[in-house]
Amino acid sequence: MVSSLVPVGGGEGPLARCTLCGITAVGPCARCKKPVCGDCCELTEGGATTFAVCLTCVKRGGKSLTAGWLGLLGWLALLMAGCVAIGLVFALLRR
Structure with a gap:
């Protein structure tokens, strides 16, 4: 058994925090690439795929x-x- 490959601390890596509220982020903003949580983002309108846009980017230019x-x-x-x-x-x- 190779002990250097066993993760320490429960097996979870470092968690990204939401830049707006500080809770655990679920993914990056489609515009600014900052990590955001589900409460601090809005889904985009149109397009082939749905992306999340943070509330700061929505205020600056909308969610489209x-x-x-x-x-x-x-x-x-x-x-x-x-x-x-x-x-x-x-x-x-x-x-």
């Missing part, structure tokens, strides 16, 4: 993640435009 998705789509469009521009440069150099 639409802005994040639009930012991702804008970034992808910029990346595709760059690829098209590189392709056009190569097409012009080939002539």
Whole structure:
């Protein structure tokens, strides 16, 4: 038996605490990634998956993640435009 692999203190690791109230956190906020408990978060609206957003982020920008998705789509469009521009440069150099 390898004694170094046996957890000490009941087998539980360190517990994350909610940044708003201090009780045991259940997961991170979808925006700021701070640990929050079930009482200090709201579930997002829409989207393929439900995420929890802390009350601080809800006060700042609502519980919708639409802005994040639009930012991702804008970034992808910029990346595709760059690829098209590189392709056009190569097409012009080939002539």
